[in-house]
Every structure is written in C-alpha cells, then in structure tokens.
Amino acid sequence: MAIDHACQKVYDYIDAHFAEHVANFQELIRQKSVSPLNLGMAECAALVERRFRAAGCQKTEIIPTAIHPIVWGEIWNDAPATMLVYFMYDTQPVEDEAWTSPPFAAEIVRRPGLGRCLIGRGAINSKGPMSAFLDAVASIRAVHGRLPVNLLLLAEGEEEMGSRSLQAFVRDNADRLKRADCLFMPLSDEDDCGTAKVTLGVKGIVYFELECSGASWGRGPQAFDIHGSSKAIVDSPAWRLVRALATMTSEDGNRALVEGFYDEVRPPDARDRALLDELQLTFDPTKMMIEIGDVKEFIGGTADRRALLERYLFQPTLNIDGIWGGYIHAGGKTVLPHKVTVKMDVRLVPDMDVDETAGRVRRHLDRHGFPDIKMNRMHGYEWAKTSPDSDIARAHIDAMKSFGHPVEVWPIAPGTGPWYLFCKMPLNLSCVIGGLGHGARAHAPDEYFVIEGEGGVSGFGDCEKSYVRTIFEYAAVRARGGRAAAGR
C-alpha cells in the first residue's frame, strides 16, 4: 500500500537520526519554561521558533501577548487538507519535591519494566510530544521533500496558567486559523503495555482562590498575624474558612454540596456509552494507580471498571489544590492568622458552564453566611468533545492501529485543555489528542518519557512514527473526500 511504503521510508530515516532527535528533546527540557513563575519563557519561545524553522516552516512568528508569547509557524504545500497543530511550550513549576533526577537536566536513566527514560519537567506534558512531532515533520520533508498536508503550528506558553492569551489570539486571528480543517494535539498517551490512547475531548476547569481574612470579615486580626493568646477574645479567619469549606462537600469530600453543582451534568450519550463499554475491556485500574502516582485505592473501588471509568470521565470534581495561612515553618510560633487562602478547581463535564459554575460557588458561600470570603477567579476552560466519526479521529485511530497496538478511544479526558476555543463556533474544528509513546507523572516529581522501551513499551521513535502516520492517514482520508462538510 502506498501509505505503508511512503511512511516506512520516513520510519527508516527516523531510526537513522534517532540520537539527534533525542538531543533535540533534551535541549527543550533543559530550557526551563515555567509559565506561572515566568522562568525562561522568552528563551523557550525562541527555541520553539527555531524548531519550527528546522521542521520546515516557511513562515514563523513570535507573537507577543499580555503574558507569554505565542509561537506560530506555517508549512504551506498547497495541499488539499490543512491540519492545525496545537502545542504548549510551558510547564508546571517544580517545588521541593523528591525528584531522583534533577528536573531540568533531561537525564536518561533506565527504569525497570519501562526501559530508558528521559526524566524532566515537561517530559510528557508536553515537550516530548512536541519535539517528536516537529522531528517527525522534519523527517517527512527530508525523505519526501514535501508534506501531503499543510500544517499550521501554534505553540502557546500559558497552558498551565489557563491559556488566557490564547483566547484573545483565537478571537483576533480568525483569518489564519480558518484555513484549518482540523486540530491535532500531539500527546503521547500509550500505556506501559503498548495500548495507545486516542482522546476525543477534555473536561473544562474553573480555577480560583478563596481568601478568608479578618480585613474583609471585619472580625479577627485585620492586617497581620497576631499573638496566639488573643484567640480567647479575637475571632479566627482560619476556623471560619474551615467551616466554609466544610459546607462545600459531603463527609468523604467526594461529592460537591454546592447548590446546583450537578444540574447541567449530562450523562454519557449512546456514543459515549459504546466507547466506555469498549474501554472497560482494556482499562487496567492497577496500572493507572501506578501512573497517577502510588495510589492504592480508587473512590468506589476497582471491581466495577465501567463505573470507575464513567466516574473518572463524566463526573465533575471540586478539588483543593493548596491551602496556606499563618505560621507554616519549623517549630511552634503561636499566632492567630489574619488570613488563610485555599486554591481550588472544579473540573467541568458536558454540559457544565465556566461562568455558571463559578457563580454557583460564589452563591453557595453567600447563602451559607460567608459573603466576606473573597473568590479570586484565576482561569477557566470550557469542556470540549469531538465525534469519533470525524476525519481527524478516523485518520488518527487508523494510524495508531497500523502499528499493531491495541487502541483505546477515550470519549473525553479527565484533564483539561483550551480546545473549546477551536471546537466551538466560529472555527468549529474537530480535535483529537494522541500519539504513541509512553510517559507519566505530569505535574508530579520524576515526570518521564520513555526513550527506548522494553517489554512492549514504545519508545520515542515510535512516537515520531505515529505522528508521521497520522499526517499521511489524514491526507488520505481527505483525499478520499472525507466526510460530508458538516462532519469535517
């Protein structure tokens, strides 16, 4: 078959240039780009632009935004199909966590059962997949001279901060974006047994802080932490926040008691249910416990995998991300804190709405007697979902299957991303996340990406090849006429 032959030549090229591609990946990890702390962002944007050029972009641009720049690139071949490819070049911070390799050294170490792994912040989320995609594109060009599709490349630097600037960019750049026929996000999501995951959607999120302070309450210490012995006659914002938080969930902390929280939750539809029925056949909760990070129990247990999956994907959550106030260092300073702050997030499932949900949290606090607790909204994404019958979904699933791996199709991911910007009007693109390759521990210490797998685990080369194949399959689907225009 023509695709097999065309791809195999690129696969051989990738194998022959593997060391060079791994070095490109390491360079990206070593270039810090911690968006919330503004570490290395401009430098990393410049590096990404160089990589876009190396991949073959005739046109690149570093576009300033209110916070961190967006990097844009175009490879235009006058092909009949155009893929918009979304990357993020920023990462989460690293705290004083227990990393066994330094988080920005990009060391490659062997891990039993996985193979040789690159350890580093951003390895799986998402510099590894970005680097692999760009070298996949460069390899197609090296072998065939040109790509079978046009590519529009977009790398944002605020994914870990809520993609605020991306919203403005999408709004203001309809002209360059409307040339796209679909959106693809390279994100290697194969498990360590070789099962490849294709994801057709993301949850939304509302991220906010609640701040309980004497200053806004009018009681308790007004401006700073006072001597702890004053507690006998001075009210405590810390106890007040405890009481406010205690009203927000069930005893076990697993069901939100915010009024109306679940009102818009839509149960999985027939297509979702069909995907869940298939998913449960391969879904391995024990593996997931290890991947998520040394978890021993899931809520509701693991006996009913179908129910566990549905809870994971189709239930919204109310989570405490962090809490702090008062004296938090060594020893025993006795103070009555004037302010305690909690960071929280809600993960939104269809058909929940960002503003509606944030408003419900606010109203819940007000109604329960806490109008003084300040709610500082930090960012919000809507949820997004794409049909498994869309061209890009079919092309990507076919690409994954061509490697002989089991393929799981996830109707939606438990995590979030700014896809709604592209999936909803006016762009209305179908969006798919996927790729071979295995990594884990996003946002956690010892984040890794497998370079050379062992025991059935794919490596970094397989990741690049899966992107090569996706590009060729998409060109083929589109060349065959694709679906009706409505379903592109």
Next chain:
Amino acid sequence: MAIDHACQKVYDYIDAHFAEHVANFQELIRQKSVSPLNLGMAECAALVERRFRAAGCQKTEIIPTAIHPIVWGEIWNDAPATMLVYFMYDTQPVEDEAWTSPPFAAEIVRRPGLGRCLIGRGAINSKGPMSAFLDAVASIRAVHGRLPVNLLLLAEGEEEMGSRSLQAFVRDNADRLKRADCLFMPLSDEDDCGTAKVTLGVKGIVYFELECSGASWGRGPQAFDIHGSSKAIVDSPAWRLVRALATMTSEDGNRALVEGFYDEVRPPDARDRALLDELQLTFDPTKMMIEIGDVKEFIGGTADRRALLERYLFQPTLNIDGIWGGYIHAGGKTVLPHKVTVKMDVRLVPDMDVDETAGRVRRHLDRHGFPDIKMNRMHGYEWAKTSPDSDIARAHIDAMKSFGHPVEVWPIAPGTGPWYLFCKMPLNLSCVIGGLGHGARAHAPDEYFVIEGEGGVSGFGDCEKSYVRTIFEYAAVRARGGRAAAGR
C-alpha cells in the same frame, strides 16, 4: 525614707548613663537569636553571659542542653534574701511581614502618641526588659557597691520552642535553684497611658501539629501531590482534614467541641474575682485592640468589660496557628495534595493538664473516625498562679506604686511561660512578672519598646528604675520578716 534615698541615687546614675544603656539594648536586638530556626543562638548566649558579668556576676556559666544553651549567673552578697530572675534570650522568627523598620536593625523611630521607640524582633519579648534589668543591677552596684539581695540569673534560649531543656535543667539543678526565695521575671508591661501591669500567673499551652496524609490514611495520593484531574477517582487528604477540623469547634470557631475540653476548667476563685473587679475599672478594650494589632472587634463585644476580661484570662482556647498543603505559590498548579498539616495550640487555664488535654484531642480525632491523622506534640507548659499576698508580689506592687502610676494586678496572663517549673513542687516559688516601660506587638511585625516616652508613656529609663525599686522593696519586705515561711 531610706529606700527612696538609696533608689534615687541609682535613678540619677541611670539617667546619666542612658545612652550607654540604650546601646546595650540595641546590641542585644542586633544579635539575632531565633530559636526555632537556630539563628544566632550560641552567639547570643555568649553576649548574654558578657552582660551577666557586666552586671556584676561573680560566677557565670553557659550550660549546654539538648538544644540551645542556658546562661547562668550569680551575684552573691550573703544577703538574707535571694531572688531568682528568669530571662529568655530567644525570639520568634520573622517572616515576610510588613515591618516598617528592619527587624534586626534596632532602629529608634518616633511614633506619634508614644515617643521614640526601638523597633525590633524581641524588643518587648523580651530583650528590652532583660537588658534593662541587667543595667539596673549594674547601676545599683556602681552606686552602692553591692546589692541588698542575692541574685540568681537564668536565661534560657528555648522559650519560643516550649522550654524543653529548662525542664531538665530545673530537675537536675535543684541545689543551685533551691537557694532562691522567689522568682521574678522582668517584663515591661505598662500600657501607653502609664498604667503598670503586674502579672501573677500564666496560662499553660499544648502545641501540636495534625498531619493528614494519604500515606497514613491508606487512601488518596500516597507519597506526593498528584495531578488534580485524578480527584474524580482519588480521595483527598485535604478535604479529610477540613472535615476533621470542622468537628473540633462550634460554628463560630470560638468554643472547642473536643470532648471533656472544659471539664477541669476552674472558675475564678474569690481572690481572682476581686482582682477582676478592680481590673475592669482601668481595663481599656480599645487600647488593647490597638496593642494586639489592629483588631476591630472582640468576641462577645466590649460593653461588658468584666466578662471580656474573664473570657480573656480564664477561658482555654483551641487555635489554628498555621495550615499548609499542596500548591501554595503564584498561579494555578492543579494538584491533589497528598498531605495537609495544621499547627494548633490549646491555652490551658487552671486546673487543666497538658497531657490530659493532649489526650482528649487525640481521642476526639479517634472517636470521630480520624485515627489516621497524626498528632505531633511539639511542646507543652502547665499553667501557674501566685498569690497577690506573697512577698515578691507585695514588693513588686509596692515598687510600681512608688512611681505614682496606676497599677493593675492581673491574676493570670493570657499568654504562657515555663513558670510551673518553679511554682510547683519541689521549688514551690512565688512568681511575679512585671516592670515599668511600654512595648507591644510581640510575635508580630514592628514589635517595639518605647525608649523615651511622650504624653505619659514611660521610657526605657523608667523600666530600669522599676527593677531597681523592686530589688530594694523585696529586700525590705524580707528584712521585715516577710510572710510566714509557708507563704514566701
């Protein structure tokens, strides 16, 4: 009168050497001694020993302990009465609080309504009073050659950490301590209108951390903070701690719901009630709001000053000193924290017991279904109280009155100190805290001590003079035979 004359000569000497005494005070502030963080402790102990020698100690000793050394000094005059004087040379930490003068610069700045104030960590708690007492002693010796009493000086370096080493020291040094007839703690406690406070007791304290972690719970993230999207299927130690804390107090956070918490609380006795009746005549809640630090409301209001005072002094408290867990920096990292910790303290009033109270908190958690929440006891003091009829109380109250200031006698303080070590058997000493001079904001930013007061506020010189007078009055009371041996 002989005392007046003897003291006046010393007062004149103090006035003539004021600048030198202020410089001595500044030197002590500039020598950091943050015991919980082990900053400057050995250096400060050495400085205190030099000050003991300068005051006239024939014998000094820096006594190593398990943590920070105790400094000991003796001025032995073969006098018929012996005062043990307790100092602390350690201070609380300084955090990123809003100090208007650097906390270790000992700058002297004018404050409207107060006068020229020395700003610094430890200014009032308690390097100012210590420096004043030592220069008072040096001044008596300079004028009269010898003191009318023997002095045993003890400076510990762990008061802000719970005085653990002091407990062993008292146990192991009965011989040197049993020579004392009373304990005096110089602590300038005059308000900014010239009312001097004499304190006859302290509350006790139990300080502990509660740690709620996936590791000890067996649910939730086991070893590190994991991706926040896992909340849908992974339990949250943060929500668990919120629920546990919410069981511990009334809705307003002001009454402990720990079973048996108030069982041993003894209402004020007749002598306490008499002192409270007097105290309410001069007690000014509005002034106290400013002194403790910009508080606008007291629990229960301020209309009934008698009730407010009784609550302040005779009610135990359950306080949150600090809480932290998960992501607590800028921006919006989404994690499910594996551990949240809270620092708490209970202030104990008569007849509560340290171990009994700590046990009740532990049992409360166990009974409410939180046996996995770890309780890490950090330190504990028993409460202590002394009779207003004891020799040292009478002598000190007389000394204060000799300056023409209104004198308030507080039956017990809202704060804590390690007095029980001296007040209970076998030493069984009467203990009094006091002295002229005004400062405030202990444990808080801009802690200050007035050097030269204005508008009726005493200065640092008045503070020294009040200690001179206390020493002479105590010698006189003892020379007149004091009370019966049982009441010394």
